[in-house]
Amino acid sequence: MPATDLPLLLDAAAAAGDIAMRYFKSDPQVWDKAGDQGPVTEADLAVNDMLTARLRSAQPDYGWLSEETPDDTARLTTHRQFVIDPIDGTRAFINHSLDWAHALAVVEDGRVTAGVVTLPARGLTFAATLGGGATLNGKPLHVTQVTDLAAANVLTTKPNLAPHFWLGGAVPPFSKGFRSSLAYRLCLVAQGKFDAMLTLRPSWEWDIAAGSLIVSEAQGTATDRWGAPLVFNNPYPQVDGVLAAGAVHGALRAALV
Known part of the structure; x- marks a missing residue:
């Protein structure tokens, strides 16, 4: 994995948060997706447009998979891919809840090698690289040891x-x-x-x-x-x-x- 992938995702996620927060609690325009796939807002689309431009220009050889971009088979011929949800929890976003996120990942040969999940309304940034550990706002994360x-x-x-x-x-x-x-x-x-x-x-x-x-x-x-x-x-x-x-x-x- 190129050493630049996690910083690239972190910078892009921060920019996504800046865009989304301009729409948050401002009642953006909402559409219902075809096939009962749920709502999409103008904020989702604005974030997706920015991420497409920023990430694909930074790594033009990577494939692209995003919830808000029509899929095509070109990504299947690439070695690495960006896998993106511009806003995960769109209904929460529409309802002024804080529990929506930007989710950005790089996949290589079927495995995720870098990932960032940010919740701008909560000030949270989760991040990880394969073999490098996971953090929340820069501090290490550990799962629980409950077995019962x-x-x-x-x-x-x-x-x-x-x-x-x-x-x-x-x-x-x-x-x-x-x-x-x-x-x-x-x-x-x-x-x-x-x-x-x-x-x-x-x-x-x-x-x-x-x-x-x-x-x-x-x-x-x-x-x-x-x-x-x-x-x-x-x-x-x-x-x-x-x-x-x-x-x-x-x-x-x-x-x-």
Whole structure:
């Protein structure tokens, strides 16, 4: 990985925050995406335009995958790719919640090598490089060492608690929390604020690429719902759910069907 990738992502994420905060709580124009893919705002598009120009000009040989850019197969022929969510948690952004994020990653041969997740409204910047550890505002991150699933605090949503997902139809009695942004949920696990996060539905790569590296570099484990390694830059850019945790990862995976 070129040594410039993490500084490049950090600078771009800071610029994204500057743009987004100009729209935040100012009721930007909102459109509904086709295919029931949720809302998009003029802030999402402005951030995406800036990131496209800044990142692609800095590394023109990298492929490009962004939630707000039509996908094409050209990225599949590249060695490295930018994987970007201009605003993760657009509904939170629209509703004036603080829990939206910019998620920026570089992927090489299917693995994330650099990742940044920023929450401008909260003043938080999570960052990681492969083999280099994970930080929050420059300070090292570590996942929790909780191993008892009943004592765990897990970020998830109600559909994931349907009995048919769990062995014997019994949902473990862990504590439950929620945040709008998948990227932020992953970072909260890396930070040790929660013991795990779980989503069992197919997940877009741009939502999880940066955060998954931040978890793993905080000594945690981030896999798909079956416990398999996450692989990025797929022809169809989704993975089969995400399970990210500290020491409780094995127990949580073992409780799932």
